[in-house]
Amino acid sequence: MRRADTAALVSRILAAGVLLTIAGALPWLSQRDPAASILRARYAELEPTPEALDAIRAELGLDGGPLATSARWWSGVLRGDLGASWVSGGAVGPGAAAAFGVSLTLAAFALAVALVVAVALVAPACARVLRDRPVRGAGPAGVVLTAMPEFLLASALLVVFAVQLRLFPPYGWQGMVHVVLPALALGIPAGGLIGRLLVDAISGVATERWAHTWRLSGAPRAVVLGGVLRRAVAAVVDQIGLVLVGILGGAVAVEQIFAIPGLGRYLLGAANAQDLPALQAGLLFVALAAIAVGIVFGVLRLWAWGGPLPSGALAPPPEHRPRDRVALVSLVTASALLLAIVAAGLVRDPYSSAHPRLAPPSWVLPFGADASGRDVLARVAHGAIGTFGPALLIVAASIVVGLLIAFAGSAASGPVDIANATPPIIAGVLVAALVGPSAGGAVVAVLWVSWPPLAAHAQSLLAEARAMPYVRWLPVFGMPPAVVTLRHVVPTALPALGRHGMLRLPGIALALASLGFLGLGAQPPTPEWGLLLAEGIDYVERAPWTTLAPALALVLVSVIAVAGAGLRMPRPRAGAATFG
The missing domain is CATH 1.10.3720.10 (MetI-like)
Known part of the structure; x- marks a missing residue:
């Protein structure tokens, strides 16, 4: 077995072990005191005194630390017992x-x-x-x-x-x-x-x-x-x-x-x-x-x-494809419409309830008013900032994490596999359970699943940069490897990695919006697109404009994401290193 294959196998085993331990220790890891929630759910007549809360923690098995909590849960799983509900007390x-x-x-x-x-x-x-x-x-x-x-x-x-x-x-x-x-x-x-x-x-x-x-x-x-x-x-x-x-x-x-x-x-x-x-x-x-x-x-x-093949036996499809005119037209049109909506609404107040409740669209209110009398156009436009601002932070963080992980090579295969296979909403549910629903929790959840593609691409780009003739000669002339990496390899890879990250920006914004729609992200009265759609869905029959405006913005973002990926989808080139 090659050294890279051994490192990848060890990485996957360690990552699986860490994940299993964390899964079993979720009750202990929660930053929200579960004892208070259980006391309210099961014993509403009791006062939340320190003694009562300690008794609940002992009953739930939260007084033994994370490893003991995880070991106790997994021993039950192996016996076919997944535990009892903290709310109903029945088997889950x-x-x-x-x-x-x-x-x-x-x-x-x-x-x-x-x-x-x-x-x-x-x-x-x-x-x-x-x-x-x-x-x-x-x-x-x-x-x-x-x-x-x-x-x-x-x-x-x-x-x-x-x-x-x-x-x-x-x-x-x-x-x-x-x-x-x-x-x-x-x-x-x-x-x-x-x-x-x-x-x-x-x-x-x-x-x-x-x-x-x-x-x-x-x-x-x-x-x-x-x-x-x-x-x-x-x-x-x-x-x-x-x-x-x-x-x-x-x-x-x-x-x-x-x-x-x-x-x-x-x-x-x-x-x-x-x-x-x-x-x-x-x-x-x-x-x-x-x-x-x-x-x-x-x-x-x-x-x-047709069976296992040695690395490089079959080349991947070409990285560059003919220009897709449909994707180009879709990208330009959707971007122009979205920019027009944002420009028209940024000068308006997204929080003032100065209009009639559920007022229909008009010259004064192009997108109408919501159930609180707030300007929907203003909330959609300001929601673009509240959605794309965190998305930009996630892209930047994903690029940094991707570069760091790329230097680890095959040793990072385990975390890459786990994060790559986690749907954003599942990550959002888990983070919300641990720290509560919030915009910061949604950012953490989406970041959790956003860095693996950038890490794989970064590893390919770094391998290409190291293979350039002048870079290979620099150590011969006495330049330390760390200096070669920081001054020549990383700057060569960053532009392409940055373009890749910007292509993923709309998709990341959509993931944040989906968490907001489920109540796992930004909380009212923040004008976040998913939250706007969730607020308007109850009035869709009486006032469909309350959902059409944020829905239009989300569709435009999705078209931008799909069309941008159609123009260029970064792939590792033939012969470049890949995880595992």
Whole structure:
């Protein structure tokens, strides 16, 4: 086994051990005193005296430190006992398992929708390969399908098809009719992303030398197409696995919107009630699902490659693709519209309740007023600052963390794998359970899942910078390695890494908005976009403008994110180092 492989294996084992210890010690790690919450929930007639709180802590097993708390929980898990609820006192295992079954059912239907959408996007690319023509991007359909966040699409489907048209029930989980809207909300964006990934991979694979060789040797076009598809699937199979894990993360918001008793809603309720044993049980099921997806897609990757191959045996698709005009036009148009909204609203007061309650749009109030009589245009515009300001901090921090992790090489494989497989909303639920819902907690949660792509790209860029001829000669002339790294290697890698970070800015802003929508981020009266949408959703039938304005801003941000990724998606070049 190579030294890098050994380091990666050790890193993954250590990271898993640390994660398991933290998961078991969640009750002890909470910065909010759980004893007070449990005393109010179970013994409302008792006064919160120090003696009563100490008795509750002893009953919960919080008086032995984090290691003892973690060991006690894991010993119960190995016996099949996931603990007792701090709120109801009943066992949490059956409830978590039932909620997990609901989420798996929803995820299965969402996956079916995603596959249909992905096939529809990939079909034109396959037809072009059969006709031996260049493959273009997924086009405007790919941008539209991918640009709608799950929680926003779920809200739109609820308003249109459940509230206005009354074709489907607005909430519940009693039969197939209740599955349609949430499955569409989860499956359409996932299918759009899978389709775009596959089309991008096909466009690169179809131009590789082996494909030209097959064509020149007279291989049937269907055989060439089969080889191209297999090679393309192998190139993106890991990303597809992460998309499926993300379906469980996106289900938190979707289940909350449609009142589905699934694992996402179960986790959110446990976090809000500070019922940490229930939260531990739910997170355990999420982790098991992520592990299962990783194993399945690892097998699929080996099948697609045809078996294990040495590093560099097959080159990845080209880094540079032909310019996507649809993505360019979408990027410019969405950016101009968003800037116009922000410029028009920044001069207005976002907090003053000087207008009639739920006033409709007019020349004075282009986006109307909310339930408190506040100018919606002003709140959306100022919300851009409240959303993009933290997002910029996350990008900067992700770049710094990515650089530091990149220097660790394969030794950082464990933390990268764990953070990369964690959906932002799941991270937000966990942070909120520990420190309470807040804007700072949302920033920490999104940062937790934002640095791995930048770390992988940073490692590739650093390897390229070190391989440059003049850099390789500097130590020969007596320059210390640390000086070479700080003065030449890092400055060479930073510009490309900064561009990559800015491409991820809109997606990070959307993640913050999704946490705000669930009440896990900024708190009222802050004009944060997700919070604005959550505040207006109760009035959507009487005053739809209260949700249309923040929804429009979020859609524009999503289009910018998708279109920007379509113009350029950083990838490690052939021969560059990668984690693991």
